[in-house]
Amino acid sequence: MPFLSAADEAVTLYLGAPDTELDEANPENRFGPAWLDAVAGLLDEVAAEPTKPLIITATGKFFTNGLDTDYVFSHSDELPAYLDRVHALYTSVLTLPVPTIAAINGHAFGAGAMLALCADHRIMRADRGYWSLPEAALNMPFTRGMSALLRTRLPDATVTEAMLTSRRYGGNDAVSHGIVEESADVEALPTRAREVAVARASLIGPNIALIKKRLRRPLLEDLAAPTPASLL
Structure with a gap:
């Protein structure tokens, strides 16, 4: 299950299990109910002691x-409530009172790709x-909240291509299309994430949370809208 690891520079939220490269019970770090519960609890810990x-x-x-x-x-009968929980996860990351950095170590697909976009x-x-x-490609719709997240966090040309064609972007392509700010070799990824964390550490506090909420108010309203049962 996901866990937190604290160091001098930052707290790291690992989306998989401790002491193993892959969580045998959830090797792709999918958003199962127990996984969502765990991540929500860990984000609450970060928010409580920023x-x-x-x-x-x-x-x-x-x-x-x-x-x-x-x-x-x-x-399938529980799908609206399940998707509302996913939206709540996005909202938690988007409004944390600390700078957030996503260090994308491997595949980020669908709702996982959107989770990465929630980081600063x-x-x-x-x-x-x-x-x-x-x-x-899978004949699946996007929710109102997901569409708003993608539209808000990506350039128009990129979001149009990404949503309509299901294109796969490698690290360098993701930089050039405005999906991520930078790419790094896997060995340098943790170090670079910590460097960004150190550079932004002085911003921690209630003011940064207020700025985030005001900056992202329309998006947060879309994410808070209940998913209708008619989605599918």
């Missing part, structure tokens, strides 16, 4: 592969892994 920037990352092949499709298909600053592994929105 003393250091937050780095969000994982280990292995995946940053996160997004929605738990097995759960979705077997609990994004660094993606250059040599391996893709950022992609596969929903069009």
Whole structure:
């Protein structure tokens, strides 16, 4: 399950299990109910004691592969409530009272790709892994909140291509298309994330949270809108 690791420079939220490259129970770090519970609790801990920037990352092949499709298909009647929980996760990251940095170590797909966009600053592994929105290829719609997140956080040409074609972007492509701010070799990824964290550490406090909420108010309103049962 996800966990926090604190160092002098920052707190790191790992999306997988401790002491292992891959969580055997959830090797793709998908958004299962228990995973969502764990991450929400950890973000609450960060918000309650905002003393250091937050780095969000994982280990292995995946940053996160997004929605738990097995759960979705077997609990279709619970889909609106499940998606509302995903929206709440995005809102938590978007409004944290600390600088947030996503260190994207591997594949970030669908809802996981959107999670990366919630961070204030994004660094993606250059040599391996893709950022992609596969929903069009999978005949899946985007929710109102997800569409607003993508429209707000990406350039228009990029969001149009990404949502309508399900293109996969490698690290350097993600930089040139405005999906992430920079790319780095996998060995340098943690170091670069910590450097950004140190540079922004002085901004921590209630003022940064207020700025984020006002900056992102229309997006937060869209994310707070209940998912209708008619979505699918």
